[in-house]
Amino acid sequence: MSHPLLPGVLALVQQAGEAILPFWRQGVEVVEKADASPVTAADLAAHRILADGLQALDAGIPVLSEEDADIALSERAGWSRWWLVDPLDGTKEFIADSEEFTVNVALIERGEVVFGVVGIPATGVIYHGGHEFGAWRIEPGKQPQAISMRETPASGLTVVASRRHGSALQEQLLAALVSRFGDIERISVGSSLKFCQLAEGSADFYPRLAPTSQWDTAAAQGVLEGAGGVVLTLQGEPLRYEARESLLNPFFLALPADAEWRGLIVEEARALG
Numbered sequence: 001m002s003h004p005l006l007p008g009v010l011a012l013v014q015q016a017g018e019a020i021l022p023f024w025r026q027g028v029e030v031v032e033k034a035d036a037s038p039v040t041a042a043d044l045a046a047h048r049i050l051a052d053g054l055q056a057l058d059a060g061i062p063v064l065s066e067e068d069a070d071i072a073l074s075e076r077a078g079w080s081r082w083w084l085v086d087p088l089d090g091t092k093e094f095i096a097d098s099e100e101f102t103v104n105v106a107l108i109e110r111g112e113v114v115f116g117v118v119g120i121p122a123t124g125v126i127y128h129g130g131h132e133f134g135a136w137r138i139e140p141g142k143q144p145q146a147i148s149m150r151e152t153p154a155s156g157l158t159v160v161a162s163r164r165h166g167s168a169l170q171e172q173l174l175a176a177l178v179s180r181f182g183d184i185e186r187i188s189v190g191s192s193l194k195f196c197q198l199a200e201g202s203a204d205f206y207p208r209l210a211p212t213s214q215w216d217t218a219a220a221q222g223v224l225e226g227a228g229g230v231v232l233t234l235q236g237e238p239l240r241y242e243a244r245e246s247l248l249n250p251f252f253l254a255l256p257a258d259a260e261w262r263g264l265i266v267e268e269a270r271a272l273g
Contacts, residue, residue, distance in 0.1 A: 003107070003114065003115050003130065003133060005057055005058065006115060006117070006128065006133075008053070008057045009054075009057070009105050009107075009115075009117050009128075010126060010128065010138075011053075012049060012050055012054065012057075012105070013050075013103045013105055013118075013119040013126060014119060014124075014126065015049050015053070016045075016046040016049045016050050016087060016103045016119070016121075017046075017103050017119045017120070017121030017124070018121070019042070019045040019046050019049055020045065020046050020088060020094075020101075020103070020121045021121050021122075023040060023041055023042035024042070024094065024097070024121070024122065025097045037091070038091050038092060038095060039091065040088070040094070040095070042088055042094065043066075043067055043087050043088040043091060044067060044087075046087035046088050046103060047065055047066075047067035047068065047085070047087040049087075050063075050065065050085050050087055050103075050105060051065055051068065051085070054083050054085070054105070061081055061082060061083055061107075062079055062082045062083070063083045063085060064076070064082055064084050064085065064214075064215070065083075065086070065087060065215065066085065066086050066087065066213065067087055069215075069247060073243060073245050076243040077243045079243065080109065080110060081107065081108060081110070081114070082107075082108050083105060083106070083107060083108070084105075084107075084108050084214055084215050084218040084219070085104065085105050085106075085215060086102075086103070086104040086213075086215035086216060086219070087103060088101060088102075088103065089101060089102045089103070089104050089191040089192050089215075090102060090190045090191030090192075090193075092190070093191060098190060099120070099122035099123065100189055100190035100191050100193055101120075101121065101122070101190065101191050102118050102119060102120055102121075102191045102192050102193060102220075103117075103118070103119040103121060104116070104117070104118055104119075104215065104216075104218070104219035104220065105117045105219055106218035106221070106222055108218060108241050111241050111242040112240060112241070113130065113131075113218050113219075113221050113222040113225065113241070114130055114132075114222070115128060115129065115130030115133055115222045115226075116128065116129065116219030116220060116222025116223050117219055117222075118192050118193075118195075118196060118219050118220050120193070123140075124139070124140040125139055125140075127147075127196050127199065127200075127220075127223045128222075128223060128226075129147075129199065129223040129224070129225065129227060130222045130225065130226050131222075131226060133226055134226045134227075135147050135148065135199050135223050135224070135225075135226030135227035135228075136226075137200060147199055147200040147201065147227055148199075148200075148201065148227045148228050149199060149201055149204075149224075149227050149229050150201035150204070151256075152204055152256060152259050152260070152261065153181075153204070155181055156181065156182070156183065156184075156185060157180075157181040157184050157185070157204050157205060158184070158185045158202070158203040158204050158205075159174060159185070159186050159203065159204065159205045159206070159207070160186075160187050160188075160189060160194045160198065160203040160205070160206045161187070161188055161194070161206070161207075167209045167210050169209040169251075169272050170209045170210075172268075172272060173207050173209065173265070173268055173269060173272060174207070176264065176265065176268040177205070177261070177264075180261055180264060181261075187202075187203060192219060192220035193220075194206045194220075194254075195217070195220030195221065195223060195224045195231075195254060196220060196223060196224075198224055198229055198254055198256075199220075199223045199224045199226070199227035199229060200227070204256070204259075205253070205254070205255050205265075206253075206254040207252075207253050207269075208249075208251060208253075208254070209234075209251045209272075211249075212248070212249045213247050213248055213249065214241055214248075214249060215247075216249070217231070217249055217252075218241055221239065221254075228257055228258070229254060229255065229256055229257055230254070230255065231253070231254045232252060232253045232254075232255075232266065233250045233251070233252055233253075234250065234251050234252070234253070234269040234270060235269075235270060236266040236270065239252050253266070253269060
């Protein structure tokens with residue numbers, strides 16, 4: 001089962017990645033936006049391909065992109081479904097010549113992710129998924145491979161964390177897991193790849209107790225949900241994308257939907273929040 005718009009989005013994500021690569025490791029000029037985040041010509045090239053291409057797929061679905069997000073709440077509140085786009089997630093990793101940057105596109109309907117596509121331009125790998133469609137990894141020249149979250153190990157939990165955005169709250173939360181699992185292995189990775197690590201069974205838990213924007217998470221949340229995962233606020237509610245004034249997400253926890261330690265971690269998170 002697949003969404004009828006998915007093939008077009010897969011092609012656009014690949015095109016956007018190809019537009020980014022000529023700028024990679026070329027000392028591209030960096031401009032600081034109003035919120036102090038960096039933007040490059042690569043971000044803007046990918047944005048143009050995605051914005052124009054998504055409108056060509058279905059002109060009735062508006063686009064909210066990181067590079068074109070100045071849309072009044074009064075307008076966004078009238079949308080029933082829309083595209084949520086990060087043309088180049090992990091710009092700091094891109095600038096640092098890392099491979100850990102992605103192209104993210106999600107279809108949102110009434111605040112929920114229908115499906116998401118996450119492309120890795122440096123490798124050509126693309127992930128896609130949604131809670132009704134499963135989750136898939138596509139490597140260049142190969143058939144799509146179904147992916148899913150692994151069963152939680154009895155010990156040795158693996159936690160994936162941001163390479164650049166840790167916090168004291170995160171450390172307090174992880175201490176609760178140490179009491180349950182003993183030693184915790186930590187792996188660091190940039191951009192939306194943290195969700196994909198969980199979705200393909202390379203890690204078990206991703207706590208984010210630092211700011212993110214809606215376009216940072218929606219596409220990869222779709223992949224994770226298709227793989228049997230869930231993204232929860234610190235109050236234990238699903239992370240949603242209703243139109244609101246701020247485009248920042250609340251802090252969240254990404255984990256297997258059926259994890260027996262879900263209640264433990266939500267209880268600890270509520271105490272922090």
